[in-house]
Amino acid sequence: MGGGTFASNYANVGFMDREVFLNVYDLTSFNNYSIWFGFGVFHTGIEVYGMEYGFGAHDYSISGVFEVEPRSCPGFIYRCSISLGHIDMSASEFREFIETIASEYHGDTYHLIWKNCNHFTDDISHRLHCKRIPGWVNRLAKFGALFRCLIPDSLESTTVRHLPEYYHAYEDKMSDSGSNSSSQEGSEHEVVDHKVLISPTRKAEIAFIKEIAR
Structure with a gap:
């Protein structure tokens, strides 16, 4: 699915309900046991x-910030959806909103404890x-903030690097652009100028949102 298809969705959903859902995914099957104790490792x-x-x-x-078909984010196990309320803006207004927010959530600022995917969804909501997202969704990060030494490095690596295809796709694009430009700065500007940044290794299941400068 290409960027044009993603964009066309917005032109055809003006009649849709404006309900906002939090889609919750498991990062590990261990959640089936730990959730009974009020925590787990989740993507939202x-x-x-x-x-x-x-x-x-x-x-x-x-x-x-990326967009994907609902409840189908690759690499995770879909668990449930939680209604958070309704929005009072059109599809085009929401699109501008999410592109603006993307400027605050650069990929290199992701942090398992302080700025993860659950912090993002809570901020957006x-x-x-x-409604704010349920406390149990991001409880592990809150626990880790107090007891950072108890969070294994392997967990952080698994959680943070859940979109490895983007790294390689961007690196390849930079290399190709760099060979046709006079500087790396110019080639980076060329890449960022794309409407969405597609991950070709997953047949464009994920599309990264182009940010609008604030």
């Missing part, structure tokens, strides 16, 4: 106007004047 995305938005890590100072 915000679903609105027929698309889902999440935040992922990469090594570059550009948008880490709050700004949309909807």
Whole structure:
């Protein structure tokens, strides 16, 4: 699915309900046991106007916000959806909103404890004047903030690097652009200028949002 298809979704959903959903995914099957104790390792995305938005890590100072078909984020196990309320803005207004927010969530700023995908969805829901996400979704990060030494490095690596395809796709694009430009700065500008940044290794299941400068 290419960027044009993602964009066309917004033109055809003006009649859709403006309900906002939090889609919750398991990062590990161990959640089936730990959730009974009130915590787990989760990824979340915000679903609105027929698309889902999440935040992922990469090594570059550009948008880490991506869109994907609802409840189908690759690499995770879908668990459930939670209604957070309704928004009072059109699809085009929401699109501008999410592109603006993307400038605050660069891939190289992702942090398992302080700025992860769940912080992103909670922030988005709050700004949309909807409910905050349930506490159990991001409880591990709160626990880790108090007892950082107890969080194994392997968990952080697994959680942070859940979008490795973007790293390679961007690196390849930079190399190709660099060979046709006079500087790396110019080639980086060329890449960021794309409407969405597609991950070709997953047949464009994920599309990174182009940020609008604030």
